[in-house]
Amino acid sequence: MLEVSGLNSFYGKAHILNDLSFTVGRGEVVALLGRNGAGKTTTMKSIMQLVHPKSGAVTFEGKDIAGYSAHRVARMGIGYVPEERRIFTDLTILENLEVGRQKPREDAPVWTVDALFEIFPNLSERRNNRGKAMSGGEQQMLTIARTLMGNPKLLLLDEPSEGIAPVIVEQMAKTILRFKREGLTVVISEQNLHFAGIVADRAIIIESGVKKFDGSFSELEKSPEIRDAYLSV
Ligand code: ATP
Numbered sequence: 289m290l291e292v293s294g295l296n297s298f299y300g301k302a303h304i305l306n307d308l309s310f311t312v313g314r315g316e317v318v319a320l321l322g323r324n325g326a327g328k329t330t331t332m333k334s335i336m337q338l339v340h341p342k343s344g345a346v347t348f349e350g351k352d353i354a355g356y357s358a359h360r361v362a363r364m365g366i367g368y369v370p371e372e373r374r375i376f377t378d379l380t381i382l383e384n385l386e387v388g389r390q391k392p393r394e395d396a397p398v399w400t401v402d403a404l405f406e407i408f409p410n411l412s413e414r415r416n417n418r419g420k421a422m423s424g425g426e427q428q429m430l431t432i433a434r435t436l437m438g439n440p441k442l443l444l445l446d447e448p449s450e451g452i453a454p455v456i457v458e459q460m461a462k463t464i465l466r467f468k469r470e471g472l473t474v475v476i477s478e479q480n481l482h483f484a485g486i487v488a489d490r491a492i493i494i495e496s497g498v499k500k501f502d503g504s505f506s507e508l509e510k511s512p513e514i515r516d517a518y519l520s521v
Contacts, residue, residue, distance in 0.1 A: 289314040289473050290335070290442060295344035297334045297497075304330045305341070305497040312442070317464065317474045319488035321481065323520050327497040328477035329371065332444045335475075336368045337361050348442070365396055367440030371447045371477075373427040375434070377420035381411050384419055384430055388437030396441040397470040404433045407463060425456035432463075443467065445476045449483040461486045481519055493518045 290312040297305040304327050312318050320328045333339040335346055338358045345352045353361055362368070375384050385401050392398040405412035408429045414422070422430065428448065435443065448464065449457045457480075464487040467474055478484040484491060485505045493501035493508075495518045501508065508515065 289316075289349060290475075291345070291347040292331070292335065293345045293347070295331075295334055295341045295346065297330055297339050297341045299330075299339075303497070305334060308344070308494070308497060308499055310492050310499060310502060312473060312475055314473055315468070315471060316490065317468050317476070317488045318490050318492060319484035320475060320477045320492050320494060321479070321484060321519060322494040323518065324479070326494045326518075328494060329446055330497070331494065332368065332370075332446055332475070332477060335361075335444060336366060338368075362438065362440075363390075365393060365439075365441035366444065367435040367438050367442070368444045369428075369431050369435050369446060369448070371450060373424070373431045375419040375422070375427050375430050378418060380416050380418055381422075381430060382415040384434050385437055388434035390438040393439050393441065396439050397467075397472055398439055399436045401437075404436060407466060408433055423453075425452035428452055428460075429456075429463075436467075440472070442473045442475070445474065447477055447479065449478065449480045457483060479520065481515070 293309045295305050295308040308331065320331055322328055330339060334341045336358050337353065337356050341354055346354045348364060348366060385404065410426055411429055411433060448460050461483060464474060491505055491508050492499060500518050501514050
C-alpha cells in the first residue's frame with residue numbers, strides 16, 4: 289500500500305532522513321521506533337508531504353505522491369494524527385467529528401459518528417461538551433476519531449501513547465487493534481516498546497534518520513543489542 293524509497297528530508301540545511309526506505313502492506317500495523325529526535329515525526333510528515341522530501345519516492349497505492357500538497361494526500365486516503373492534538377476547543381465533541389466528515393471510499397472502512405462513539409465511549413458520554421473541557425487523553429481520542437471521519441485507508445498516528453494516563457494507554461492499544469480488524473492500515477510512531485509490541489505486526493527502527501532494523505517483534509526480542517543501541521529501554 290505504501291512504499292517509501294530512498295527518502296532524503298531536510299529542515300533547512302539539516303539532513304534529517306537519510307535514504308530511508310520501507311514498505312507497509314495493506315492491513316498491516318507497523319511501528320516506527322527510535323529515540324527522541326531519531327526522525328519518526330519527520331518520516332510521517334514526509335509521507336504526508338507536510339515536509340517535502342528533497343529526493344526519493346513516497347508511493348501510495350502505486351502513485352508517487354512526493355511533492356503533492358498535504359491536502360491532496362489526505363484526499364487520497366492518508367489520515368495523519370500529529371503528536372500535538374488538534375481539536376476545535378470551542379466546538380463540542382459531536383461538532384468536532386462532523387467537521388471531519390468526508391465521503392466514504394469503496395476500499396476503506398467507512399466510519400459513522402455512531403460507530404466511533406461505540407469505540408470511544410468516553411467521547412459518546414460527553415458528546416455535547418466543548419473540546420476545551422477535555423483531558424489530554426480524550427483530546428487524543430477525539431483527534432483520532434475526527435481523522436477517521438475522513439475514512440482514510442492508511443492512518444498515521446504519531447506517538448499515540450504519549451502523555452496519556454496508563455488506563456487510557458490500554459484502551460488506546462485495544463482501539464488500534466480494532467482499527468486493524470476493520471481493515472485499516474496503520475503506521476504508529478512510538479517510544480514505548482511495550483505498547484508497540486502489543487499493537488504492531490512489525491517494527492522499523494530509525495536512528496538519525498537511517499533505518500537500523502526492519503522485522504518482527506520476536507526477532508527484536510532476540511536482539512537485545514539492537515534494542516540497547518537504538519531504543520531507550
Ligand atoms: P520525537 O519523539 O522527539 O518527536 P522524532 O523521532 O519524531 O522524535 P523528529 O521530530 O522527526 O524526531 O526530529 C528529527 C530531527 O529533526 C531532530 O534532530 C529535531 O531536532 C529536528 N527537527 C524537527 N523539527 C524541526 C524543525 N521544524 N526545524 C529544524 N529541525 C527540526
